[in-house]
Amino acid sequence: MNLSNGVEYLAIPGPSVIPEKVLQAMHRSSPNIYEGELIDITDKIVPKLCQVAKTDGNVAMYISNGHGAWEAALSNTTNRGDKVLVAATGRFGHGWAEIAQKNGVKTEVLDFGTNSTIDLNLLETALKKDGNYKAVLITHVDTSTSVKNEIAPVRALLDDLNHDALLLVDCIASLACDEFHMDSWGADVMVAACQKGLMVPPGVSFVFFNQKAKDLQSSLKLVSSYWDWAPRINPDYYYKYFGGTAPTHHLYGLNVALDMILKEGIEAVWRRHEVLASAIWAAIESWEKGGELKANIQDKKLRSAAVTSLHVQTPKGTHIRKWLQENTGLTIGIGLGMATPNDPNGDGYFRLGHMGHVNAQMIMALIATLETAMIAVGVPHGNNAINKAASIIAKFSKP
Numbered sequence: 001m002n003l004s005n006g007v008e009y010l011a012i013p014g015p016s017v018i019p020e021k022v023l024q025a026m027h028r029s030s031p032n033i034y035e036g037e038l039i040d041i042t043d044k045i046v047p048k049l050c051q052v053a054k055t056d057g058n059v060a061m062y063i064s065n066g067h068g069a070w071e072a073a074l075s076n077t078t079n080r081g082d083k084v085l086v087a088a089t090g091r092f093g094h095g096w097a098e099i100a101q102k103n104g105v106k107t108e109v110l111d112f113g114t115n116s117t118i119d120l121n122l123l124e125t126a127l128k129k130d131g132n133y134k135a136v137l138i139t140h141v142d143t144s145t146s147v148k149n150e151i152a153p154v155r156a157l158l159d160d161l162n163h164d165a166l167l168l169v170d171c172i173a174s175l176a177c178d179e180f181h182m183d184s185w186g187a188d189v190m191v192a193a194c195q196k197g198l199m200v201p202p203g204v205s206f207v208f209f210n211q212k213a214k215d216l217q218s219s220l221k222l223v224s225s226y227w228d229w230a231p232r233i234n235p236d237y238y239y240k241y242f243g244g245t246a247p248t249h250h251l252y253g254l255n256v257a258l259d260m261i262l263k264e265g266i267e268a269v270w271r272r273h274e275v276l277a278s279a280i281w282a283a284i285e286s287w288e289k290g291g292e293l294k295a296n297i298q299d300k301k302l303r304s305a306a307v308t309s310l311h312v313q314t315p316k317g318t319h320i321r322k323w324l325q326e327n328t329g330l331t332i333g334i335g336l337g338m339a340t341p342n343d344p345n346g347d348g349y350f351r352l353g354h355m356g357h358v359n360a361q362m363i364m365a366l367i368a369t370l371e372t373a374m375i376a377v378g379v380p381h382g383n384n385a386i387n388k389a390a391s392i393i394a395k396f397s398k399p
């Protein structure tokens with residue numbers, strides 16, 4: 001007997017669940033790449049992306065994952081030898097810093113650890129000490145710790161200090177999940193990828209940028225031909241959108257995904273994520289009482305609505321994950337960046353992805369199935385979690 005046969009549910013923080021409509025749009029023969037529908041679709045995708053990102057600026061698209069977008073953003077904003085300041089609140093902040101370093105950019109990392117947000121005072125001290133930073137790199141949601149950092153206060157700080165650095169923001173996990181306003185919050189550059197809130201298989205990434213970043217880019221000594229964003233936002237031939245062959249099928253899928261998001265309304269999409277996340281957090285709060293399970297980020301205001309990082313006594317996090325996979329058809333995320341690779345504490349951590357194409361019944365199943373795993377694996381936990389989660393869903397549902 002195997003109780004996992006049936007619909008599989010991938011509840012990891014990316015890639016996320018792909019809507020049937022997106023899959024269907026991608027299931028087709030190869031389109032003409034010189035004229036016709038694909039070109040029309042691509043032209044329309046650009047303003048839709050900007051609507052989702054809340055920007056009147058530009059977006060360059062790349063055939064790449066998020067790591068590619070990281071490199072693209074740096075390649076268009078820094079010269080070799082320039083200095084950047086990275087505010088790291090988890091593994092993904094460090095990951096971006098490593099790419100900067102390998103690009104020959106001098107990289108100062110302010111490490112805020114694995115369970116808190118950016119300390120603005122420390123950031124201010126670092127910026128005052130050195131006025132030469134070309135850019136400040138921050139992660140809106142760090143997918144490893146599941147912390148959400150506020151963007152606007154960092155902008156305000158740069159403005160107060162009259163600091164010229166560009167503000168580069170990683171929204172790979174958060175775009176179309178957590179509320180984000182590129183222009184009014186003052187991000188100069190924002191990176192995203194298609195496989196998380198945008199509900200498309202991995203393979204396309206985005207670099208959004210404003211006029212300030214665009215002006216700066218034209219003064220750089222060298223921008224690699226492939227990452228150069230200039231031809232991509234103003235392609236005189238269609239192939240220049242992607243510096244070569246377009247990701248044909250991804251574009252069909254992305255177009256449908258963006259239509260789904262905009263039909264629901266981006267504010268409603270944020271709100272859905274918020275309510276579903278608060279149902280998960282209500283369950284966690286109950287489990288935490290008298291149990292060993294703990295949310296990595298204790299302050300709810302600092303939590304992302306797209307991903308939740310949790311821990312239990314090691315190695316039971318890994319046991320929970322494996323038990324779910326083998327017995328229920330539910331896959332949850334591994335802990336990431338919470339311990340060094342050889343540290344056995346790493347096996348205490350796991351993550352829930354709740355980004356993109358998720359609704360109330362999926363989240364209630366996620367909660368109930370996770371509780372089932374805790375029973376099976378032997379993780380003591382407080383009771384009444386499912387009830388608490390259900391009350392949240394009931395409270396915010398239509399009458």
Ligand SMILES: *Cc1c(COP(=O)(O)O)cnc(C)c1O
Nearest residue numbers: 065066067092141143172173193
């Ligand atoms: C997923 C993710 C990345 C990396 O994206 P890849 O597509 O795996 O290269 C970077 N930053 C954040 C915040 C992410 O969630």
